[in-house]
Amino acid sequence: MTTTDRPGTDAERLRDRIAAELERTRARTASLTDAVDDDDLVRQHSTLMSPLVWDLAHVGNQEELWLVRDVGGREPVRHDIDDLYDAFKQPRKDRPALPLLPPGEARVYVRTVRDKVFDLLDGIRFTERPLVADGFAFGMIVQHEQQHDETMLATHQLRAGPPVLHAPPPPEPRARVGGEVRVPAGPFTMGTSTDPWALDNERPAHTVDLPAYLIDAAPVTNGQYRAFIADGGYDEPRWWSEAGWRHRTEADLSAPMHWRRDGDGWAYRRFGRWSAVRDDEPVVHVCWYEAQAYAAWAGKRLPTEAEWEKAARWDPATGRSRRYPWGDEDPGAEHANLGQRHLWPAPVGAYPAGASPLGVHQLVGDVWEWTSSPFRGHPGFTAFPYREYSEVFFGDDHRVLRGGSFGTDRSACRGTFRNWDYPIRRQIFSGFRCARDAGPEE
Secondary structure, three states, X not given: OOHHHOOOOHHHHHHHXXXXXXXXXXXXXXXXXXOOOHHHHHOOOOOOOXXXXXXXXXXXXXXXXXXXXXXXXXXXXXXXXXXXXXXXXXXXXXHHHOOOOOHHHHHHHHHHHHHHHHHXXXXXXXOOOOOOHHHHHHHHHHHHHHHHHHHHHHHHHHOOOOOOOOOOOOOOOOOOOOOEEEEOOEEEEEOXXXXXXXXXXXXXXXXXXXXXEEEEOOOOEHHHHHHHHHOOHHHOHHHOOHHHHHHHHHOOOOOOOOEEEEOOEXXXXXXXXXXXXXXXXXXXXXXXXXXXXXXXXXXXXXXOHHHHHHHHHEOOOOOOEOOEOOEOOOOOOOOOOOOXXXXXXXXXXXXXXXXXXXXXXXXXXXXXEEEEEEEOOOOOOOOOOOOOOOHHHOXXXXXXXXXXXXXXXXXXXXXXXXXXXXXXXXXXXXXXXXXXXOOOOO
């Protein structure tokens, strides 16, 4: 044992943290897959999603590829299944027809992989090469599994049948929040070069200079969105882009996903339960085109990704960018609705402790927020450790979402964390807030 690896040293504390994060994450994966029977695990609940059993074995296969084989240099556990669980080789719609590991075998596989990871963790030197510096490879795998856990949570939202997931409701409002917040003109630091587990598309830190703008103090709520519907927003092409109107027509969109008429109002289905739409909750399950149309109807626009990040991270008192809106400390239950503690967005005003220095609320958690920006690399971007995580998605096909949802884990959510998807997607836990240019008197 080297001096740096004695109990109580930085290396030992990092090992303990990695082990705890791996176990915490696997417990969530187990809860999502153990909640249903084997028939449900192998069924495809939507062509947009994989069977849950595919996600289960896929997270194990990624862990084997990166930690067991690459980091650990160990012999493969199951070399024969690599192609089955390659997300680029196997489109989601085709995965049910593959010879996937059955549920029992998949559970044995991921457990075997994890045992090997814990065995090799004791001997890792966190300064050997960039892949393991500060435990990066382990953090990458934790985040990868948590991202698939959120994907599995979205699959649960799409499945038919009686409810199987349970959680207490989110907290009630603790502050009155509304209107807009002015963000003054000037530069800020976007991205990060120092966060040890930040992924490649969050890097490097760079300066962005923005003109003054106004941004909503809270995400757009169900009540605000219902006003758009009631005013004929889905029937007026003038609010929609050409591509948006084409999609709205072809997909026959008339309300957010999972909503239905309920007398004079609306109800929506959440994980197998129907309830009345609550006006003060952030709207969720809307696509980018719907968000863009609402913003036009409201006389505003979607924020750029840089505008969203400045509102979330920039501290006017110090001029520096924080890790989170509330500061640099990890999210707590008082800061944000994260980690599947609750099964739907919290009402606006529920997390005053999580507001940014400028007074912008609920930027983290509740709903992923669409921005107007296409997904591209930051200036100076370098793919690491593989192009398929980010770089292959760069371009105009995807729009960036920021902030995380109620289903996003704290490990996969920072003020710099970037998500992306096609503008037609709304099975994800997506919402938005609006922005506009500041006038000369504002």
